[in-house]
Amino acid sequence: MTAENNTGAPFSPIENQVMTALEKVIDPELGLDLVNLGLIYDVEVDPKGSCTVTMTLTTMGCPLTDYLNNDINRAILSVDGVKECKINLTFEPPWNVDMVSRYAKIALGIHG
Template sequence: MPHFTEDDVRERLKAVYDPEIGINVVDLGLIYGIDLEERDGKTDVLITMTLTSMGCPLGPILMEEVNQALSDLPNLGEVDVNLVWSPPWTPDMMSEEAKDELGIW
């Protein structure tokens, strides 16, 4: 049984903001998956995510901030961030709150 849940991870990731847009990566729809695996009394986390564009220069910074946001979870094992481009991100993936904040109808 993991020491924390996928929801715990998702809540922590809401502290990671895209600095160009000013919305967190969860509400932007950049997080495609969160997988937890129990191993040797610790919980490994695999985050599958994308960026708003392939040319986004902030990718390495956002990936480091994801690691930082999870660093104090209890009995955290390894954190891996799998950056993917398929499916490509679109504004439709944003939460309703994010769309409202950006004025996207």
């Protein structure tokens, strides 16, 4: 799976593995993973194994930021070849329900 909001080059195999790992990170409030919620904007893994994830949150000041950061780091560092994880948190563009995957919309009961 690739991030729908990724504006860079196509993902490498290791970046796709990172995206797959991030599908296991569940937002505890919504009960869905960060990828399907559209919160992951981009993933870059350099040749030295440093991974940078550009992402957002559903709201500024989310009380679960530390919890999510820990789960994100754990998931990303579980990918063979990734040695370091950096999280680039952004609120541009702001997250909205249009960024949610079809699967997540069905799970959340969003129609339209």
